[in-house]
Every structure is written in structure tokens, then in C-alpha cells.
Amino acid sequence: MPHTAPHQEPRRSATGGSLPGLGAAEFTAGLGTAAGVAVEDAGPFERAHLRERWQQASGEVNSLLLGGASGAEALTLIARRTRELSGSDCAVILLADDAADTLVVRAGDGPRGQQMIGHPVPASAPAVAAVITDRTPTVFADFAHMVGDDLARLGEFGPAHAVPFGPPAGVSGLLLALRDKGGSQFGQEQLPLLASFADQAALAIELADKQRQQRMLDVLADRDRIAGDLHDHVIQRLFAAGMSLQSVVRRIADPDARARVSRVVGQLDETVREIRMSIFDLHTGKEDNRASLRRRMLDIVAEVSADTDVSPAVRISGEVDTLVPDLVGEHALAALREALSNAVRHARATDVTVTVEAGTDLVVGVTDDGLGMPADVARSGLLNLERRAATCGGSSSAAARPDGGTRLVWRVPLTGA
Ligand SMILES: Nc1ncnc2c1ncn2[C@@H]1O[C@H](COP(=O)(O)OP(=O)(O)O)[C@@H](O)[C@H]1O
Ligand SMILES: [Mg+2]
Known part of the structure; x- marks a missing residue:
């Protein structure tokens, strides 16, 4: 059996057919111009290096999220690294909309990638549906052919890598690495790297979301505790102080002194009122300004x-x-x-x-x-x-x-x- 280099293996296309293997010469032409990394017919050393680069990118996404970045910022970084490391012209992340039948481009890298942000893509588009429902990373030889011309700018691209993106429980998105029509084909060996990058990144986003929620709950619990303490201790003491002053006011002969003590009683009352307002703010959170x-x-x-x-x-x-x-x-x-x-x-x-x-x-x-x-x-x-x-x-x-x-x-x- 003749030795077959990875790049010569038949490529899977979403139509189920195999694409003819391309020669090494055709492959190298114009490859890796974006980042000089994604060379499909790379040797073992380059492959190991590439794997390392993808892992670094995962780490970057993690630390960005740990640093408190928003999900949107993380998506932007994911798209950028995807485009760079896969040597693509464009990388986009599509996520399911609230109406589950539409995906929306949430992040894009590369000039056209950014222009696509916000564009809807029907979840029923065959190329999209296949990857999401089967949860199978897929290589497309001609993405434009797969999505048809109506899918906005996605139709301008040729070779594509598409991997599921989203929490393992319910994949609801797609990470796409796209090359221009006529650009060199992606190799199969890139696919697992991209897929595992997408998995890890999606997981990191999900975890960060949960942590944010937990932090929010902690903050709310803390506010409740502070509110409780203020109410139970501080207010009651101020209240008692005011009451006892009020009870002696009448016994003060000097009118000046009496007026002053009365003023203090008034101030204590005012303070109690202010604390009540603060307690209320603690309970509701300032950000919720709907009364x-x-x-x-x-x-x-x-x-x-x-x-x-x-x-x-x-x-x-x-x-x-x-x-x-x-x-x-x-x-x-x-x-x-x-x-x-x-x-x-x-x-x-x-x-x-x-x-x-x-x-x-x-x-x-x-x-x-x-x-x-x-x-x-x-x-x-x-x-x-x-x-x-x-x-x-x-x-x-x-x-x-x-x-x-x-x-x-x-x-x-x-x-x-
Ligand atoms: N908490 C209370 N303590 C003592 N008397 C009260 C109290 N609440 C109401 N009243 C008496 O009941 C009456 C009727 O109250 P209400 O129906 O609210 O009419 P208004 O307040 O207009 O006088 C008041 O005028 C007052 O004499
Ligand atoms: Mg009344």
C-alpha cells in the first residue's frame, strides 16, 4: 500500500463525496500567508508547533475571561486566533438567536468577517444544519456552493472549516474558518485542532458566565446581610438614642440647649430615614432604576x-x-x-x-x-x-x-x- 501523505487523503465534503487529493505543490502555493502557521503538509515539528499555538490561544481565551472580560470580547479573540492560526482569510462565530431557527454572526475577524457581524443565517442552511445537528467538524471544499448565494457574504468564500461551537449540552453555534474562493483547501489535520479549540473556548465562556452569576449572587447575599445588619442594629440604636433624647428634651430648662437637643433628634430621624433608603438600594441594586x-x-x-x-x-x-x-x-x-x-x-x-x-x-x-x-x-x-x-x-x-x-x-x- 503506497504511503499517503495527510494532505493527499481524500477530503470529506459535506455532500458526502470525496474531493480529489491535491498535490503538495498546489497546496503550498499561497498558504500560510496570513500567519505563516497553517501549513497543511507540515512535518511533525511544525505540527507540534501548531498544536502548541492552538493551546496557547485557548490559554489566552481563558485568561481573558478570568480577567473579567465579557463573552463578546472572548468571541472576538477566538475569531482572531482562529483566522490567524488556520491561515484563513476570515473567521466568524455564529450563535443561535433567541428564535432558535436563526444563527447570527456574533464575532468576525478579517475585514469581511467584521462586516458580517450581526448578519442572520438561517439555521436550516444545509452546511450549517449538518455541523450543528451532527456535531461533526466538517471540511468544505466550496462553502459558497453549500450555503448558496443568499447567505450574505458567506457566499463569497470557498474552502471552509466548520466546527460546532457551544456548550456540550446543546451546541448552538458554529465556528467557521473561511478562505477566499480559489484559495487553497484546508487539510483534515487542522480540523481536530480547531474543533478542540472551539470546545475549550466555548466551555471557558460558559464557566465564566456561571462564575459571573455566582459572583452576582454573592454580591446580592452580601448586600442582604449588610442591609439586615443596618436594619437590626444601626437603625434600632439610632432610634433608641433619638427616643431617649426626646424624652429628656422637656426637662431641659435652657431654651437654647433644648432647641439644640431637638435639632439633634431631628438629625437622628433624618439619618434613620437615609439609612432606610440605603438599605433599600442595597436590596434592589442601583442598576435597577425601575421603581x-x-x-x-x-x-x-x-x-x-x-x-x-x-x-x-x-x-x-x-x-x-x-x-x-x-x-x-x-x-x-x-x-x-x-x-x-x-x-x-x-x-x-x-x-x-x-x-x-x-x-x-x-x-x-x-x-x-x-x-x-x-x-x-x-x-x-x-x-x-x-x-x-x-x-x-x-x-x-x-x-x-x-x-x-x-x-x-x-x-x-x-x-x-
Ligand atoms: N390610627 C388612628 N388613630 C386614631 N384615630 C384614627 C386613626 N385612624 C383614623 N382615626 C380616626 O378615624 C377618623 C376617620 O379616618 P379616615 O376615614 O381616614 O378619615 P380622615 O383621615 O379623612 O379623617 C379620623 O378622623 C380619626 O379621628
Ligand atoms: Mg384618613
Whole structure:
């Protein structure tokens, strides 16, 4: 059996046929001009060197991602190294769009490669579909022929290497190394190198994504902890300090001193309010500037209690922002405003607590330690609270507390709403 050099082996084409082997002379012509690397009929030394270059490129992609680069930056580097190391005129990465029937060019290297970024390619194009569904790296002798002229600029290319690109669980993309029409053919031996580069790079991107998510979760958990500490310790202490100052103010004879202590009490109140806002920011993250229900509730508390002597304690529990439908949220905000302003205006309370719990029901509670509800009153705001609750299939009631003061509970169901 005659010895067959690798470059003379029949090449697989996606049409299933074999391409005639090309002679070494034809092969060397015009090869490796881009990077001087991808010489298909290279000897063992060159082959080892080439393998090393691909491994280096993988390492580069890894460290780029470890350094916090975005997936897009990594894709750009992958395309660049692919073009250089495969001695191609162009390299592009196509990834599945949200609508799974389209791939979009996400990165490209080489002048035309960059121009193609953003171009859609139907996933049903035979050349594309074959590589993705079979997950088989494939050598194309004439890519233009395979994709037809309608595939934008992809139709300008001849020899091509196509390897699956994406997480092993669901390959959804394609890494293409392309040479101009009439350019020299790719050799089979390049293919595994490119395929394993694509695998490793895709894996690195996936891992980096997971790590980013984990980091985000860590940050959120940390923020929750800080928020909890601020709420449980810092606020309570400031609050207690304010209360004890307030209780001695009346006993201070000197009007100047009294005014100063009162000012300090006011400043403590203001500080508590500011910390509440910060806690809220910690919970939501500054980047989310769409006012959530939680934020709007805290804003209402701050607004209604501004310029009053009370600084309500607020406890919000449950997934208020996700569990409460918009309409119910609007009613709840109005209910909170009314109930709180009653406690602030009518009760002459020193202590007011607002609780909001989202579970099977959304429960807004406002408790004060004031005068208590008079027996016979003309109700307007209170009626309005009941009407709003009824609209949402719930109820509202204000009741005297055993040890003085009033507790208003506004409750509406969240399940099946
Ligand atoms: N938390 C409360 N503590 C003491 N009295 C209250 C409280 N909430 C309401 N009231 C009394 O009930 C009355 C009716 O309240 P409401 O229906 O909200 O009407 P409005 O606030 O317009 O007076 C108030 O005028 C007040 O006398
Ligand atoms: Mg009222």
C-alpha cells in the first residue's frame, strides 16, 4: 500500500463525496500567508508547533475571561486566533438567536468577517444544519456552493472549516474558518485542532458566565446581610438614642440647649430615614432604576412621615416585587399612604410600625401606640381602604390594640389574583 501523505487523503465534503487529493505543490502555493502557521503538509515539528499555538490561544481565551472580560470580547479573540492560526482569510462565530431557527454572526475577524457581524443565517442552511445537528467538524471544499448565494457574504468564500461551537449540552453555534474562493483547501489535520479549540473556548465562556452569576449572587447575599445588619442594629440604636433624647428634651430648662437637643433628634430621624433608603438600594441594586413596589412603599413612608415627630419602623418581607401584580400593588400603595397618614395625623403616636408581607396574601399593617380609634367617627379614608381591599377580593380593618393604639390591617389574596 503506497504511503499517503495527510494532505493527499481524500477530503470529506459535506455532500458526502470525496474531493480529489491535491498535490503538495498546489497546496503550498499561497498558504500560510496570513500567519505563516497553517501549513497543511507540515512535518511533525511544525505540527507540534501548531498544536502548541492552538493551546496557547485557548490559554489566552481563558485568561481573558478570568480577567473579567465579557463573552463578546472572548468571541472576538477566538475569531482572531482562529483566522490567524488556520491561515484563513476570515473567521466568524455564529450563535443561535433567541428564535432558535436563526444563527447570527456574533464575532468576525478579517475585514469581511467584521462586516458580517450581526448578519442572520438561517439555521436550516444545509452546511450549517449538518455541523450543528451532527456535531461533526466538517471540511468544505466550496462553502459558497453549500450555503448558496443568499447567505450574505458567506457566499463569497470557498474552502471552509466548520466546527460546532457551544456548550456540550446543546451546541448552538458554529465556528467557521473561511478562505477566499480559489484559495487553497484546508487539510483534515487542522480540523481536530480547531474543533478542540472551539470546545475549550466555548466551555471557558460558559464557566465564566456561571462564575459571573455566582459572583452576582454573592454580591446580592452580601448586600442582604449588610442591609439586615443596618436594619437590626444601626437603625434600632439610632432610634433608641433619638427616643431617649426626646424624652429628656422637656426637662431641659435652657431654651437654647433644648432647641439644640431637638435639632439633634431631628438629625437622628433624618439619618434613620437615609439609612432606610440605603438599605433599600442595597436590596434592589442601583442598576435597577425601575421603581419597584418595595421602593415606592419606602418612598411613601418617608414622604408621609416627613416633617412629623414619628419615624416609622418598616419591615417588608416576602417577594413583594415579584409576587404582587401591578394593579394590586397600586391599591396597596394607596392603602399604605392612607393608613400611615391616619396614624401620623390622628393618633399622636410616638411609635409607628409598618409591616408588609407578601405570601399567599399581601398584608399591609400599620400599628401605632397612639390614642386609639374614637368610637364614633365619620369614615372616609377608612372606607376607601375597605373599597380598595374589596376590589382585590380582600378586606381592611382598623382595631384598637389591647395596650392602646390602633392596628390597621389591609389584606388581599395574591394567589389566583
Ligand atoms: N390610627 C388612628 N388613630 C386614631 N384615630 C384614627 C386613626 N385612624 C383614623 N382615626 C380616626 O378615624 C377618623 C376617620 O379616618 P379616615 O376615614 O381616614 O378619615 P380622615 O383621615 O379623612 O379623617 C379620623 O378622623 C380619626 O379621628
Ligand atoms: Mg384618613
